[in-house]
Amino acid sequence: MSPRSRSWTALVLPPVAWFGFEQGLSALLHARCNLAGWGLAWGAASLIVCALAAWLAWPLARRGGDLLATLWLARLALALAGIFALAIAFQTLAILLVPPCVG
Template identity: 60%
Template sequence: MTPSAKAWLALSLPPVAWFTFEQGLSAVLHADCTRTGIGVVWGLTALGLCVFAAHSGWRLRRAPQTLVSAWMARLALAVAGIFGLAIAFQTLAILIVPACAR
């Protein structure tokens, strides 16, 4: 895989992980609110994908490549941090607020 493709993957993986976490978890918990355990596992998996993207961006930021790929790798670090924080807060909310409390 080229450094540019790796940078694009590191940049696009956190938003996709967050979107699938939010929408998938909404569908699962809306159908059966007693399955909160799957939400925590799903959140930790999505958070792991953000950590993987940040690690990839960290490795790419100093690799010999074009300036655009290096810039995208640094941007991927910021994006992974932002979306990882959003996923972490939502996972924490799953643990704090009971899903069936309506």
């Protein structure tokens, strides 16, 4: 995988993981609210995707690449992986705090 495609993949994965977590969990809980336990597994899988993105970007952010843009994209991907991982973690913890079948 080229440094450019690696940095773009690392940049795109965290928002896609977060969006999939949000929409997938919402659809699951609207259909069957008693399956909230799956939300914890879904959140863990989404966090793993964010960790994968950080793993892809880490070597490029440290040493750079052939282009300054690749270095910048890799560092941006690391920041996005952290931000989206934090959002996913808090939303996963909310599954434990708020009962899904209220109403």
